[in-house]
Amino acid sequence: MSEPILEIRDLRKSFNALKATDGVSLDLHPGQIHALIGPNGAGKSTLIHQISGSLAADSGTIRFLGQDIGGLDMAARARLGLARSFQISSLAQEFSALRNVMLAIQAKEGSSFRFFRQVASDRSLIDPAMAMLERVGLAARAKVPAAELSHGERRQLEIAIALALSPKAFLFDEPMAGMGPEGSKQLTSFLDGLRHEAPMLLVEHDMDAVFALADRISVLVYGRIIATGTVDEIRRDPDVRRAYLGETA
Amino acid sequence: MTRETTVNLLITLLLLGLPLVAAGMGEPFYVTLATRVVVLALAAVGLNLALGLGGLLSFGHAAFFGLGGYVAGILATHAFNAEPLFAGIPGTTSMPLIWLAAVVVAGLVALPIGAISLRTTGVYFIMITLAFAQMIYYFAISWPAYGGEDGLSIYVRNAFPGINTAQPLPYFLICFAVLMAALLLFRLVEGSRFGSALQAARQNGVRLAAVGIPPFQIRLVAFTLSAMITGLAGALYADLNRFVGPSMLSWHMSGELMVLIILGGKGRLFGPVAGAMIFVCLEYVLGGITERWQFFLGLILLGIVLFARGGLLGLLSGKPRHV
Missing domain, CATH: 3.40.50.300 (P-loop containing nucleotide triphosphate hydrolases)
Structure with a gap:
């Protein structure tokens, strides 16, 4: 083996x-x-x-x-x-679903010490994050804060975040x-x-x-x-x- | 334009307009009062970066405020007496140089304080930051070379190239410009990748670590950056009062900075500005009526904490936007 x-x-x-x-x-x-x-x-x-x-x-x-x-x-x-999900959903509650996944994309790129370029207009974060949400079927809820997602949607979001880490x-x-x-x-x-x-x-x-x-x-x-x-x-x-x-x- | 942006714009116009009118009417006292608002706001913008964005309840930011003040006072005193600081380095009365020194010193002190304090959370973090600030406070009191308990006077306000800083209005405008620059920096950092990570660290540090971003490093950088801005405010405050004393380092000052943020709206761009305006107004108006004005400040604070968590900005502009 x-x-x-x-x-x-x-x-x-x-x-x-x-x-x-x-x-x-x-x-x-x-x-x-x-x-x-x-x-x-x-x-x-x-x-x-x-x-x-x-x-x-x-x-x-x-x-x-x-x-x-x-x-x-x-x-x-x-x-x-090593990407994990949590038994009890563990998300940045105030961030939208999209921002939660964008955080994972930025983490993967190892680029968290950038102080000026604005993430809200950064296609290199938004586009791949959106693609992950689409894969788990959560694209329609991209702008909803994690705290307002349903239980099942949060589980999907956890998976999308894990996926985003490749x-x-x-x-x-x-x-x-x-x-x-x-x-x-x-x-x-x-x-x-x-x-x-x-x-x-x-x-x-x-x-x-x-x-x-x-x-x-x-x-x-x-x-x-x-x-x-x-x-x-x-x-x-x-x-x-x-x-x-x-x-x- | 969101409602919050409109409110921010109005606050800016008010803060800039009133001193201009007061100066026009020959009332320099009100210009100085407005400068006090601006400088306290700047100090709180620094704290807001750690407290508002990062959720780091630092009860020791007076340390950085006071250090900035002492940097200004010490450099000016050495320049005034024409004594070298150490190793032949002269003092200076140049504001840009003093600001640079204040920012660097505050940052260098914040780095180890943060590195130790950020190993703890919650009430322990509050206590450790307080303890560090009090250590620096007692150090200042017991160091007679720089005035000890009596503090240091700055006989002539330090100089800014091409501007007569001795006049209240030009000095106000300098401080106002610095505040605006700090607010711009705050906004940029908030929206940046670093800002995302910092806010995520506040909301859920485990989540941040689970995607591979170490919360400790993010918080340490934020704490240091925050201290640097507050240190810069300290230098401006010393020049405003032409005096720096241990009271700038005391825990009262740390508490005051926290109060400003809570009054105005924690984590909001203009929260510290609104908070400083309310605070200085109360201090001046109520302080003129009764010595016990802080009793009423306490009542207002109580009302805000109980009924308006978002502070004044929360009341005026509703919930913060979700991004």
């Missing part, structure tokens, strides 16, 4: 006595969607936080594109090409959360097309989406990965059925 883009080895993180991440190892390969599932409180978001750099791991290594990124802060990891890997934390069945279905087919742009580590509760999308699935329970495999292997795994699927089936 090809070299993994993201390589996590024996990652550990405790909050007092709680082992939120207890020796997690995981590989994300090019062209793949790797789903991370597990019951509530299993430590999925905590893991995403450690990979993206918003939380420091206690021990273990995270290699991205062959480089140990453990010592880098969130912004530096994002600049290397990342080397996506980390999506429950992108379907709170979306209706129709929205989930649309987003599922959209994410399906993204795997060839960059591999994706996908935390998701929507099992239909996970089984439709994932090339590999890892099951996280109490901070440990109890199984990793293809969709079929995971469906058949007795431990998984007992620990997780059994609860929802």
Whole structure:
């Protein structure tokens, strides 16, 4: 198999006595969607936080594109090409949808210390940002402040921002959360097309989406990965059925 | 033209027109009063960059205001006494040189203060900036070479090439031009890529970091730029009063600058200008009636914080435009 883009080895993180991440190892390969599932409180978001750099791991290594990124802060990891979305939408609320995406375009260009040229008339920011909004189907709402967007629209905006970074890997934390069945279905087919742009580590509760999308699935329970495999292997795994699927089936 | 632009234009005309009329009627006192408005507004424009755009509640901007003042006072004193400053560098009475020095000194001091303070947020940031400013305040008080507690007098107002600065009106016009330049700079920065990042840092620092822009660096540059503008205002203030004392460095001054911004409208281009106009008017009118004028200032502030978060500009021109 090809070299993994993201390589996590024996990652550990405790909050007092709680082992939120207890020796997690995981590989994300090019062209793949790797789903991370597990019951509530299993430590999925905590893991995403450690990979993206918003939380420091206690021990273990995270290699991205062959480089140990453990010592880098969130912004530096994002600049290397690690784009994340948030479980609870995290946007610049007063900015329009368009300005939120423009911020990502300007970040990608590494050009935030420019003090005079006005962004409001800067086609080199507006045009690519608009293209991203069109891709996620949010172009008609470009001028609306993020705070006034609907829940589903905010989720779309999060995706558009991640896309705008032209990342080397996506980390999506429950992108379907709170979306209706129709929205989930649309987003599922959209994410399906993204795997060839960059591999994706996908935390998701929507099992239909996970089984439709994932090339590999890892099951996280109490901070440990109890199984990793293809969709079929995971469906058949007795431990998984007992620990997780059994609860929802 | 948006309503806010119209209001801004009216404020500008008022601020420029009244001193011209007062000078024409031979009332130099009102020209000086207007100059006070302009210089305080300039100091608050500086703070507005950090506080309004960046959401950085600096309670220590008096440090930069006072430093600018002391730079003016110290350079002028050395020039007056014909003593070199240090290493043979002479003092100067040239305003452009003094301004340059004030801006550089304020920036150089703001950089380490910001670098340390910006590791904290919220109430800790407020307290750390306050602590740094108070350190500089007590340093000034205990340094007898430059007047200590008594401050420094500037016997002759410093010079600007080709303009008689001793007259109130020309000096007002100089300060007014500097304020306009600072407002233009503020507007440009606000609309720039840097301004976008800075405002995003205020709204959601995690979001900014998630797209790869380090909020700390953005905030540090904003804090420093903000201090430089406030430092420049300090130099003008010292020349206006022909005096610089530790009170310019005290926490009262930091609070006053914050009050100006809240009165006028936080984060708005002309917020500090409107705030300074209200403040100086109240100080003059109410101050003439009662020594306890700040009690009434407190009531007004209370009203604004409770009922008109956007300050005077918010009342006059509605919600800020979304971009």
